[in-house]
């Protein structure tokens with residue numbers, strides 16, 4: 001190791017970009033986003049024909065709770081300018097406020113509808129007995145309400161936010177088929193379902209000529225690997241399942257920002273996130289992040305960029321859903337795509353040695 005590794009795209013582009021920025025007084029940040037736009041790759045969502053930007057942006061915790069519409073506009077615009085085409089949401093985020101915010105941003109930005117992929121997730125829609133779960137009633141009503149908040153005629157992707165033990169699988173699969181046939185949902189999938197349950201839903205859909213689930217939304221990061229790397233292997237191989245993975249920075253821990261404690265105003269400092277703090281800062285994680293920071297340093301990237309680029313190395317990941325509470329984080333995170341090739345097998349071995357055995 002030793003010498004700082006700068007991947008070719010960066011070596012080749014930083015100097016001309018800097019020159020252009022100086023000569024034509026272009027905001028260097030915008031110049032970066034333009035460069036990333038050229039470098040952004042689009043991956044097929046599993047075996048489907050839909051293509052998602054390898055990095056995407058989600059609304060959890062932030063929109064409607066932590067930040068207002070102006071910040072959301074700044075973040076989503078920076079992401080869009082960098083080539084992001086997928087924006088993730090859920091009826092549960094901010095009690096619906098996150099979808100309202102995202103809907104307003106999409107409307108204000110004036111993006112061509114065909115240029116973006118927008119999702120919702122259904123499960124936690126409210127407190128009433130029929131405001132949650134995966135019954136026919138809640139799936140249909142939940143999607144209708146989400147479309148209103150998002151100010152859209154359809155969502156491209158819709159997920160069952162969790163499995164529902166209170167609803168027969170037939171009811172759930174038939175309900176999604178109705179929405180797909182009506183053109184209100186283009187593709188449906190699951191989030192954090194056991195592989196067996198996905199197989200059961202898929203088989204039922206196939207037997208009845210219904211739209212099958214095609215994608216999962218699981219947690220995946222350097223600390224949470226089991227499901228994506230092991231349990232779901234048969235889903236990719238047998239069903240052609242895609243994955244839109246969440247919490248790639250383990251709620252920010254993998255950026256190194258918590259190495260010296262909990263900074264004010266961060267996600268883990270929020271009183272509403274007390275439940276998450278203990279898991280996110282589980283014993284043993286911070287010493288690992290410190291070691292990862294050294295690897296990142298040698299590669300010439302930030303720890304966050306290393307963690308995101310590491311997720312992108314997994315070919316079963318269709319898109320890495322990033323999260324951000326400010327525009328600067330989006331800009332930093334988008335640059336991660338320039339470091340994917342820097343994670344050589346040798347670097348991967350060093351990372352594995354730091355993290356402990358792969359699943």
Ligand SMILES: NC(=O)c1ccc[n+]([C@@H]2O[C@H](COP(=O)([O-])OP(=O)(O)OC[C@H]3O[C@@H](n4cnc5c(N)ncnc54)[C@H](OP(=O)(O)O)[C@@H]3O)[C@@H](O)[C@H]2O)c1
Pocket residue numbers: 057058059060061062066088089121161191192217218245246247248249250251252253255257265266267268304321322323324325326329330332333
């Ligand atoms: N299906 C599900 O069950 C599920 C669950 C969770 C999330 N999701 C989806 O996945 C998306 C991403 O998950 P996530 O938000 O947990 O992702 P994450 O990348 O693990 O965490 C994002 C948070 O980390 C901090 N951060 C991001 N970039 C940073 C940087 N470069 N430096 C320092 N701090 C940085 C920000 O929080 P602060 O600045 O506030 O500290 C940001 O909001 C969500 O928005 C949501 O759409 C889905």
